[in-house]
Amino acid sequence: MFNTLNDAKNWVETQVKFRPKVSLDHIKRALAMLSLDFSGINKIHVTGTNGKGSVCMYTTTVLVEAGLKVGTFTSPYLISFNERIKLNNQNITDEAFLKLLNEIYELNENYKRESGETxxxxxLLTLAALKYFAEEKVDVMVIEVGIGGLLDSTNILDYDVSVITNVGLEHTKQLGDTIEKITYNKLGIVKKNHHLITTIDPKQHAQVIAHCQNVGATYQLITDEMIKTISDYPYIIEYDNKQYELSLLGDYQKYNASLAIEVVRYLYPEIDDTLISRGLSKTIYPGRLETVLDGVIIDGAHNMHAINALIISLHSVFKMYNIHVLFSALSDKEPLTMLDALKPHVSTITTTAFPDTRYVTLEKLPYNFEIDPLKALKNLIKNKRENDLVIITGSLHFIGYMKKEIIPYL
Known part of the structure; x- marks a missing residue:
């Protein structure tokens, strides 16, 4: 048992991150030991290469605006570990999280005694979130997949609606090395009597339709032609002959917002469109084209799919600016590929370091390198002119570090 939240967090963070899986029987047995009651709770499951966090936050904010009690489970976090589990858009309190992790520790010990495994x-985090939401008797749970879908720890409930944002090459060791294999993995969240809503690329539509017909699920395909961008700033879209102002910037947000709109309409057709509109305009999601200082933005473009989305935003939302990039990433990413893709669309690129055990130096890459991220950012700000914009991007862990450890001291 733990007396402080830091001790509890240290324990859970030192457990093996992911285990090789051939089924979900392992975590299903542990869930059964908790004897949780999910009756009366609507359940939303969201996966995709990028955008799933934004969909979760849009959906959560609209439902909270409509007066529902909402539990949200997302990952990773930027500043506080508590960001992973939210109740009505507020991070779980330290007191509640400590109590919860102590209970999950006990579950882990009991499970080890019964099965010989941990x-x-x-x-552990998935079970903690589900336990918290069940005991809080939320009206609806919004659950973000960790990796993939088919064998993800969150894929142990019977969800009322499933969402797939998009599919790109990611986590290829776990999910497969082709778009078709990764799509198959993400479609694993869609089961009999489920309803799928997706903005997946039309190239994958045949695979999506075949899967849904095969398992006995219904589906709704949202395509590019169904959404119009009315204004880049403020960001206003038109969907289903209605206009919505979005609080989150970036061309890709039109897809995320349309998914949230349809999820709410499907589960709660009685919710008025004015509430949906209000929720979309009030959504906050740190680290997504977020202004942190005058002329300084952070964005978690942590893979090639997200870098391509950022490039589109550079030519729409930020087309009047000269862009100066400050970049760092973890070793499991493709930093050179990402930087080479950005290069034609920006004025300068500076790479830097940050304290993470998975960081491998970027010094040997053919880009300006400054080992001290504080000094690198100070230099960019010092030399910034009126039409210049600094974008801090790369790993989510990097932008989280910058926001917590660097930005406050400038």
Whole structure:
């Protein structure tokens, strides 16, 4: 048992991150030991290469605006570990989280005695979130997939609606090395009697339709032609002959917002469109084209799919600016590929370091390198002119570090 939240967090963070899986029987047995009651709770499951966090936050904010009690489970976090589990858009309190992790520790010990095995980091967090939401008797749960879908720890409930944002090459060791294999993995969240809403690329529509017909699920495909951008700033879109102002910037947000709109309409057709509009305009999601200082923006473009989305935003939302990039990433990413893609669309690129065990130096890449991120950012700000914009991007862990440890001291 733990007396402080830091001790509890240290324990859960030192558990094995992910285990090789051939089924979900392991975590299903642990869930059964908790004897949780999910009756009366609507359940939303969201996966995709990028955008799933934004969909979760849009959906959560609209439902809270409509007066519902909403539990939200997302990952990773930027500043506080508590960001992973939210109740009505507020991070779980330290007191509640400490109590919850102590209970999950006990579950892990009991499970070890019964099975001889322990649970992984993400399994433990998933069970913690589900336990918290069940005991809080929320009206609806919004659950973000960790990796993939088919064998993800969150894929242990019967969800009322499933969402797939998009599919790109990611986590290829776990999910497969082709778009078709990764799509198959993400479609694993869609089961009999489920309803799928997706903005997946039309190239994958045949695979999506075949899967849904095969398992007995219904589906709704949202395509590019169904959404119009009315204004880049403020960001206003038109969907289903209605206009919505979005609080989150970036061309890709039109897809995320349309998914949230349809999820709410499907589960709660009685919710008035004015409430949906209000929720979309009030959504806050740190780290997504977020202004942190005058002329300084952070964005978690942590893979090639997200870098391509950022490039589109550079030519729409930020087309009047000269862009100066400050970049860092973890070793499991493709930093050179990402930087080479950005290069034709920006004025300068500076790479830097940050304290993370998975960081591998970027010094040997053919880009300006400054090991001290504080000094690198200070230099960019010092030399910034009226039409210049600094964008801090790369790993989510990097932008989280910058926001917590660097930005406050400038």
């Amino acid at each position: 649970l992984s980091f993400f399994e």
